[in-house]
Amino acid sequence: MNINFWFLKGIFKGIKTEKFPKKAPLDIAPWSTALVGKGNVDCPVEAIKDGKWNFEKCIFCRRCLPEYAPNGDTAIYKVSGNDRTFKKSFHLFPLDSGACGACNVELHNIAAPQYDMTRLGIFFTNTPRHADAIVIMGVWTEGMGKVLERALEAMPGPKLVIAMGACAISGGIIGTGVTDKFNADVVIGGCPPNPYTILSALMKARGE
Amino acid sequence: MRYYKEGKPKGRFIGSTERYDIYPGIYRKKEERQEPEPHRKTEQEFVFSYGPASGMLESSEIDFYTPGEIINHVDVDYDVRMRKIGITGLTPADALLRIERINGFHAASHAICFLSAVEDAMGVSPPDNVLKNRILQIESERIRSNLLVVERMAQAAGFGVPVNQLSLLREKVSRIIGKHSGHRYFYGSNSLGGTVFEISSLAEEIGEVSDEFRDIFRSLLVSKLFINRLQNNGINMESDSIGPAARASGIMHDARMDSPDLPYGELDFKPVIKEESDAFGRFMVRSMEIGQSSDLIKKVKISNDELSENQVGSVNGKGMARIESPAGDIFYGIELKDGIISAIDHIFPSVKNLENFRKSMRGNIFTDFHFNWESYGIWISELGVVLE
Numbered sequence: 150m151n152i153n154f155w156f157l158k159g160i161f162k163g164i165k166t167e168k169f170p171k172k173a174p175l176d177i178a179p180w181s182t183a184l185v186g187k188g189n190v191d192c193p194v195e196a197i198k199d200g201k202w203n204f205e206k207c208i209f210c211r212r213c214l215p216e217y218a219p220n221g222d223t224a225i226y227k228v229s230g231n232d233r234t235f236k237k238s239f240h241l242f243p244l245d246s247g248a249c250g251a252c253n254v255e256l257h258n259i260a261a262p263q264y265d266m267t268r269l270g271i272f273f274t275n276t277p278r279h280a281d282a283i284v285i286m287g288v289w290t291e292g293m294g295k296v297l298e299r300a301l302e303a304m305p306g307p308k309l310v311i312a313m314g315a316c317a318i319s320g321g322i323i324g325t326g327v328t329d330k331f332n333a334d335v336v337i338g339g340c341p342p343n344p345y346t347i348l349s350a351l352m353k354a355r356g357e
Numbered sequence: 358m359r360y361y362k363e364g365k366p367k368g369r370f371i372g373s374t375e376r377y378d379i380y381p382g383i384y385r386k387k388e389e390r391q392e393p394e395p396h397r398k399t400e401q402e403f404v405f406s407y408g409p410a411s412g413m414l415e416s417s418e419i420d421f422y423t424p425g426e427i428i429n430h431v432d433v434d435y436d437v438r439m440r441k442i443g444i445t446g447l448t449p450a451d452a453l454l455r456i457e458r459i460n461g462f463h464a465a466s467h468a469i470c471f472l473s474a475v476e477d478a479m480g481v482s483p484p485d486n487v488l489k490n491r492i493l494q495i496e497s498e499r500i501r502s503n504l505l506v507v508e509r510m511a512q513a514a515g516f517g518v519p520v521n522q523l524s525l526l527r528e529k530v531s532r533i534i535g536k537h538s539g540h541r542y543f544y545g546s547n548s549l550g551g552t553v554f555e556i557s558s559l560a561e562e563i564g565e566v567s568d569e570f571r572d573i574f575r576s577l578l579v580s581k582l583f584i585n586r587l588q589n590n591g592i593n594m595e596s597d598s599i600g601p602a603a604r605a606s607g608i609m610h611d612a613r614m615d616s617p618d619l620p621y622g623e624l625d626f627k628p629v630i631k632e633e634s635d636a637f638g639r640f641m642v643r644s645m646e647i648g649q650s651s652d653l654i655k656k657v658k659i660s661n662d663e664l665s666e667n668q669v670g671s672v673n674g675k676g677m678a679r680i681e682s683p684a685g686d687i688f689y690g691i692e693l694k695d696g697i698i699s700a701i702d703h704i705f706p707s708v709k710n711l712e713n714f715r716k717s718m719r720g721n722i723f724t725d726f727h728f729n730w731e732s733y734g735i736w737i738s739e740l741g742v743v744l745e
């Protein structure tokens with residue numbers, strides 16, 4: 150079996166990459182999108198207060214049904230610091246601080262052919278020295294807090310800190326959020342965030 | 358308790374919780390066992406550390422003890438990212454939100470096993486439709502999990518095309534799960550006596566994925582470059598192995614055969630068994646189980662009706678359950694007091710798989726590591742966690 154064999158198999162499969170972000174996302178699981186509704190409900194993480202839904206806390210557990218329901222909008226992220234330097238090439242260093250594995254897999258998924266992050270100039274790196282942004286997943290844990298500090302020191306500037314998923318942002322239902330200890334330039338909501346949400350947030354983070 | 362009795366050990370040893378040793382249908386007070394002597398670094402060895410921040414999917418620190426090439430010993434440190442999750446003092450419904458997030462990639466397996474233990478403690482039994490729907494969830498989860506294992510093994514070989522084709526299929530399964538359950542990882546899809554997993558066209562959609570996978574599998578099988586990296590890599594001879602690692606070593610261990618919590622008996626289920634014992638055997642079992650799970654999904658004949666029933670049962674009691682997750686046995690034991698969880702026992706498959714992975718690394722070289730590690734499908738999230 151040689152490389153040409155796999156090359157041909159790849160060619161025969163055809164292009165599977167979707168047109169997102171030029172075209173709307175396909176096939177979105179509802180419970181990874183914005184919630185809309187009215188009234189106060191018994192939310193286990195107080196993501197609904199005074200009738201307002203807070204994506205930074207929501208763990209998408211469905212307890213607020215039927216008062217609140219998902220509306221299909223995947224834009225559940227906030228970008229408070231962006232950098233156009235990364236427009237052509239944006240290298241991400243993933244860091245699992247104390248995640249359940251689902252955030253890890255969803256981040257990994259933006260490399261799947263349906264999304265193909267590389268066509269958008271987004272890449273993973275496994276060393277902070279080559280990273281433009283660190284993507285932190287999971288709750289804050291003491292051991293990984295130190296690793297995170299060292300990784301941030303090792304990263305060259307300019308750099309962005311991205312907190313991905315309810316655990317990293319607010320602690321979710323598991324623990325303490327990483328943003329309690331480190332300032333994040335970008336927060337991406339979800340438990341776990343949808344790959345479309347992750348891609349949109351990353352593009353916004355580089356000023357698009 | 359419906360199935361579990363306190364008594365003398367009989368049958369295969371499933372594992373130990375904090376308090377009990379578990380056998381099929383039997384539990385007994387945990388026997389004190391001598392911990393193996395920790396490895397002492399010899400003068401010829403140096404320690405090569407990998408992680409905790411690395412190219413792996415999750416964080417852990419891996420130390421290799423080697424005199425140069427051959428690995429004598431491996432330590433995997435996951436304390437660095439330890440999560441403490443409070444379960445006792447909660448209602449089962451509140452605890453479930455946390456249980457789902459122990460290992461999100463196998464959330465259906467964890468949630469269903471936990472709920473089965475709670476239902477056992479309450480002395481209630483969900484409708485047959487719900488039990489069979491749970492099988493559909495676990496088998497869909499198994500297909501996605503096995504696709505990831507094969508994908509990661511192909512990634513270790515640097516095979517770009519199969520990696521992309523496998524991740525394409527895995528994403529398809531995530532979308533199928535998302536469409537049928539509302540959430541790509543089954544969060545919020547299970548409750549006491551109920552389920553939210555709409556099943557019309559599920560068998561056809563999963564069947565298409567399985568057919569596409571078969572083609573990739575056949576191509577990988579004739580790829581000498583790939584197969585050579587797996588054969589004789591990480592030979593596992595441990596008789597207490599679980600899950601696909603056991604079945605790849607000719608051992609007939611599968612909770613779908615010897616745990617009555619889910620009605621697999623009605624589906625004429627027979628495990629996939631291979632004799633190779635190495636990473637190649639584990640690759641074979643994981644791959645063949647994709648087709649098998651798809652066939653099981655086709656065999657389950659239920660309707661979308663009666664997918665929930667209000668479970669009113671005892672608020673005091675003790676229950677136990679065990680199911681076959683994609684990586685092997687998950688066990689939960691629950692004690693309820695006035696409807697609140699007063700004690701929890703558990704066995705997670707990554708614990709046994711890690712132990713056997715470490716043994717199987719002895720005598721290997723570092724370049725074998727990624728293939729062997731991925732072949733066990735170990736989840737650090739299941740190891741670096743304490744339930745309180």
Ligand code: SF4
Pocket residue numbers: 184190191192193194195196197202206207208209210211212213214217
């Ligand atoms: S889905 Fe759950 S966490 Fe999110 S707002 Fe509703 S009740 Fe709260």
Ligand code: SF4
Pocket residue numbers: 247248249250251252286287288313314315316317321323339340341342458461
């Ligand atoms: S945010 Fe949700 S999916 Fe992500 S690590 Fe936390 S529990 Fe898991």
